[in-house]
Amino acid sequence: MRTVKQAKLLRLHFSEGDHYQGTPLYEAIVNRCKELKIAGATVFRGLVGYGETVEIHRHHLIRNDQPIIVTIVDSEENLARLIPEVEEMMDTGMIATSDVECIRVLGPSTPEQS
Amino acid sequence: MLQKGMAKKVTIFINEDTQHHLESLTDTILTFLLHRGVAGATATRAAAGFGAHHVMHTTKIVALTEHLPIRIEFIESAQKVDELMPTLYDLVTDGLIEVQDTQVVKAANKDRPLPPKALRSEIRGAARMMRIYMGESDKWQGEPLYEAIIKRLRMMDIAGATIYRGILGYGVKGHTHKSGRLPFSHDLPIMISVVDLPDKLNRALSEIEAMMQDGIIVLSDVDVIRLVHGRPLTEPPNANS
Numbered sequence: 506m507r508t509v510k511q512a513k514l515l516r517l518h519f520s521e522g523d524h525y526q527g528t529p530l531y532e533a534i535v536n537r538c539k540e541l542k543i544a545g546a547t548v549f550r551g552l553v554g555y556g557e558t559v560e561i562h563r564h565h566l567i568r569n570d571q572p573i574i575v576t577i578v579d580s581e582e583n584l585a586r587l588i589p590e591v592e593e594m595m596d597t598g599m600i601a602t603s604d605v606e607c608i609r610v611l612g613p614s615t616p617e618q619s
Numbered sequence: 620m621l622q623k624g625m626a627k628k629v630t631i632f633i634n635e636d637t638q639h640h641l642e643s644l645t646d647t648i649l650t651f652l653l654h655r656g657v658a659g660a661t662a663t664r665a666a667a668g669f670g671a672h673h674v675m676h677t678t679k680i681v682a683l684t685e686h687l688p689i690r691i692e693f694i695e696s697a698q699k700v701d702e703l704m705p706t707l708y709d710l711v712t713d714g715l716i717e718v719q720d721t722q723v724v725k726a727a728n729k730d731r732p733l734p735p736k737a738l739r740s741e742i743r744g745a746a747r748m749m750r751i752y753m754g755e756s757d758k759w760q761g762e763p764l765y766e767a768i769i770k771r772l773r774m775m776d777i778a779g780a781t782i783y784r785g786i787l788g789y790g791v792k793g794h795t796h797k798s799g800r801l802p803f804s805h806d807l808p809i810m811i812s813v814v815d816l817p818d819k820l821n822r823a824l825s826e827i828e829a830m831m832q833d834g835i836i837v838l839s840d841v842d843v844i845r846l847v848h849g850r851p852l853t854e855p856p857n858a859n860s
Contacts, residue, residue, distance in 0.1 A: 512749075514837060535787055545790030545835065547752060547808040549783050576810070578752075578837050605750075608836040610828055 512607035513584050513615055517575040517591060519598030521550065525587050531573050534591060544579045556599065578607055621658040621726040623776070628721040631691040631707065633714035635664060635675070645689050648710055652693060655703060658726070660693035670715070676701075694721060748841040749822045751811040751827060752790060753834040765809050768827055772813060775823055780813040789836040790835065814841060 523530035538546045539602045553563045554572035561571045577584070588600065637644040647660050652660045668688040676686040695703070699717060707716060724834040757764040765782050772780050785808035814822065826837065 512837070514802075514839065533790065544790065546750070547785040547788035547790070549785050549810070555695060577748075578835060595642060603839055606838040606839060608824070608828065608838070610831040610834050610836065 508608045510580075510609075512578055512605050513581050514568060514603050514605045515577040515579075515584050515588070516601045516603075517573075517577075517595065517598060518554075518601070519573055519595055520570055521573050522570045522574075523596060523598070525594045531575055533574055537590055537594070538577060538587065540604065541583070541590070543546065543577060543583055543587055544578065545574055546577045549574045549576070556597070567571075578605065620644065621694065622696070623723050623726060626694050626721055626723045627695075627697050628692065628694045628719050629700055629703075629707075630717045630719075631711060631714060632668075632670065632717075633689050633691070633711060635689050636685045637713055639710060639712075645691065648691055648707070651706060651710070652703070657693050657695055657699070657703070660691060662689055662691045664689055687810050694723065705762045744842060745817075746841055746843040747817045748815055748839050749813045749820055750837045750839075751813070751831075751834065752837070753809050753811075753831065754790075754806055754810050755784065756806045757809075757832060757834070764830065765811060767830060768811060771826055771830070772823055775819070775826070777813060777819060777823055778815045780811055783810045783812070784808070785810065807829065807851055814843065 517534065521529070521531070521532060525533040528536075531608065535546050535548060551562075551572035551574060553561065556572075559583050564571055577587070579587075585593050592600065631648065633644055633648075635643070635645065639647045649662060665676075665688040667675065667679075669675045670688065674686070676688055678687065714822075751768065753764055755763070755765070759767040769780055769782065789810035790808070813823070815823075816829055818853075820838075824838075828836065
């Protein structure tokens with residue numbers, strides 16, 4: 506039986522060089538998502554990009570400054586809890602949301618979570 | 620050019636020594652099919668066999684080797700087969716003609732781009748985007764799941780798909796996907812994004828769902844601005860170049 510749920514997709518764009526209290530920002534955000542019991546989060550690294558500061562983000566010899574995208578899919582209420590927290594952690598960057606339909610594929614090994 | 624999908628397969632059984640206007644009937648039929656633009660036809664000589672006359676044709680007895688059975692096969696669209704059938708019916712004076720339904724899975728021609736490729740450039744406006752999240756170590760019948768999915772999508776003529784590898788993540792299974800100390804740790808998050816028309820994507824969706832053990836599939840409405848197919852429709856390069 507396929508269950509299609511309305512959900513939200515949240516995308517956070519920032520730089521790999523961003524830090525939050527000493528840890529890389531993307532790690533800090535993923536950890537915060539776990540604390541807030543968000544369904545899942547995935548971090549991607551882009552090749553080249555630019556943003557608000559018009560500085561090109563790319564791979565440098567010594568320091569990494571490539572663009573980072575974190576994508577999170579969850580219900581609207583859960584994301585509403587997350588967004589203010591993330592906003593506070595991020596220095597510069599962009600937060601985008603979009604409406605999606607979500608299909609969860611659960612194997613026999615993973616029991617349905619309530 | 621033969622298209623993917625349902626078609627007809629015609630098999631003709633005749634004798635090798637059957638003549639048609641002083642020419643071998645096999646040659647006559649093949650020439651006829653060639654001139655009428657049939658996509659392809661194959662004639663094979665059997666090792667042994669018998670037909671309505673109940674005489675064994677075999678290579679083992681020299682006197683009978685001239686009567687060996689010949690099998691001509693070709694696959695064409697139902698409409699084309701209908702056009703050809705009256706002439707074939709007329710030509711085969713001694714033998715058997717059989718038609719069956721068949722499904723063309725792939726009709727590839729390396730000199731010419733496939734016709735559906737050209738049509739695909741017309742996708743414009745509203746379309747659907749599908750994102751599939753999984754782990755890099757997920758397997759489907761022994762091969763990496765993401766590769767299996769991409770192959771399946773390609774076979775279904777989906778416009779395009781891209782695999783992304785994440786650097787960190789967690790999801791349904793609860794454990795963190797993270798590259799370890801070793802450079803060949805292979806359990807990073809994988810995301811496949813696919814864009815195509817809604818009905819095509821729905822067909823692909825049910826197939827992919829069956830292949831996945833766990834994970835998440837996300838669908839959203841998107842606007843496609845432009846989609847130009849990679850190979851321009853030009854004349855094929857010269858064979859001797």
